[in-house]
Amino acid sequence: MTGGENNDFTSSLASPREQLWQALHEGDETSAVAVVRRALGADIPTAEQMRAAGERVLLELIAPVQERLGAAWAANDITVAQEHAGTAISERCVSAVADATASARPGTPAGRVVVACVDGEWHALPARLVSEVLRLRGWRVDYLGAQVPTEHLVAHARYTRTRAVLVSSSIETLLPAAHNAISSIQGAGFPVIAGGAAFGPQGRYARLMRAEWAADARGAAALLAGNPRRPGTLAVRPPEADLPHLGDEEYTMVRRTGRQLVKQALADVEEGFPEMRWYSRYQNERTAEDIEHIVNYLATALYVDSPDLFARFITWTADILAARGVPPRCLLAALDSLLNQLKDFPRVFGILDTARGVIHR
Numbered sequence: 001m002t003g004g005e006n007n008d009f010t011s012s013l014a015s016p017r018e019q020l021w022q023a024l025h026e027g028d029e030t031s032a033v034a035v036v037r038r039a040l041g042a043d044i045p046t047a048e049q050m051r052a053a054g055e056r057v058l059l060e061l062i063a064p065v066q067e068r069l070g071a072a073w074a075a076n077d078i079t080v081a082q083e084h085a086g087t088a089i090s091e092r093c094v095s096a097v098a099d100a101t102a103s104a105r106p107g108t109p110a111g112r113v114v115v116a117c118v119d120g121e122w123h124a125l126p127a128r129l130v131s132e133v134l135r136l137r138g139w140r141v142d143y144l145g146a147q148v149p150t151e152h153l154v155a156h157a158r159y160t161r162t163r164a165v166l167v168s169s170s171i172e173t174l175l176p177a178a179h180n181a182i183s184s185i186q187g188a189g190f191p192v193i194a195g196g197a198a199f200g201p202q203g204r205y206a207r208l209m210r211a212e213w214a215a216d217a218r219g220a221a222a223l224l225a226g227n228p229r230r231p232g233t234l235a236v237r238p239p240e241a242d243l244p245h246l247g248d249e250e251y252t253m254v255r256r257t258g259r260q261l262v263k264q265a266l267a268d269v270e271e272g273f274p275e276m277r278w279y280s281r282y283q284n285e286r287t288a289e290d291i292e293h294i295v296n297y298l299a300t301a302l303y304v305d306s307p308d309l310f311a312r313f314i315t316w317t318a319d320i321l322a323a324r325g326v327p328p329r330c331l332l333a334a335l336d337s338l339l340n341q342l343k344d345f346p347r348v349f350g351i352l353d354t355a356r357g358v359i360h361r
């Protein structure tokens, strides 16, 4: 390899990131794939260097640009349709890396693992990135994609006699589903590595659920290299075994009465905001949806006993609303309605009260 090529190979990805962003923003798949191919490098001499280049392109080029796409949607700079189009292009870019690096993968697999999104989870791209990195590191990966029903995931783990099951989740409201998946897979005798934004800062919710956790594909590869321990006892644990606070039934109660809570909160918000009377049907539907999200996140915060989780969600919702010209204080009306409806429940009270504090009036 000449010095010049080496420099190209190790050069910063800042400029390809900008080019890929432009291509995603314009919905230009051909240019996006061309950026990725150029970033991989034309003549990488060894298989090891090709694998390293592939991993960098997946984790340091495609992943951050995809995150930027999410931030642009949240800031109301691009539409939902543009975000969908951009994500489809990112998926195509991941395939381009997989194709270009296939011949560089190690010949004898290090072992076989399953990677899947938990039931209800649509965010498949993060799991796909993890899968492709593990393939480059020599693992035979069964990538099962989005929303895999737990019983099918367990059946597949048994069928493939997998070394470990890697579960991905991005949306916190799916934590009860993720817990069910983790406990069912471990109950069938397989180690679990959890990952994705749903598991919270430093994977704190994964640890509550007694799963190993990794921040990204490299962390997962390190855990796999250490031969994850098989679970000691073979039985599916009831949720309270890991989360004793569920014994107070506050989570069950919010889940059971969720529909009524949303209905009443919507009526209270309408009363507090007379301007809602002139809302279009579309705006009314979005408001109802927002309140439904609030109740779902409240239930999730009760499930993992984390006021922080709910406060983060309220901060995020306030930013989303502000970017769309809706005053975040309208969230206060919804929180107050829920506080009023659920005043006799101490954990609910603590969670809602903490969240009120994060809204700037």
Ligand code: B12
Residues within 6 Å of the ligand: 059, 063, 064, 066, 067, 068, 069, 070, 071, 073, 074, 083, 084, 087, 120, 121, 122, 123, 124, 125, 126, 127, 129, 130, 166, 167, 168, 169, 170, 171, 172, 173, 193, 194, 195, 196, 197, 213, 214, 215, 216, 217, 219, 220, 313, 316
């Ligand atoms: C693309 C996208 C979608 C696509 C997904 C398509 C697909 N094929 O994946 C679609 C349109 C389906 C979608 C739907 C929704 N989405 Co969305 N989506 C995104 C977006 C823009 C990008 C996700 C992504 O690919 N990120 C890039 C990857 C690289 O980052 P990552 O997730 O952090 O993954 C890395 C690590 O976490 C880790 N990792 C991930 N999984 C695993 C697993 C293991 C085992 C390990 C070790 C590591 C690991 O490694 C990854 C690579 O480094 C994000 C915004 C964002 N900033 O991420 C929102 C986002 C995740 N979505 C969001 C929301 C709210 C939704 C919806 C609820 C919207 C709605 N109202 O319908 C639905 C939910 C659907 C569902 N039930 O799942 C919110 C979540 C907010 C929250 N706090 O929960 C986000 C953050 C948007 C935002 N900025 O507000 N979405």
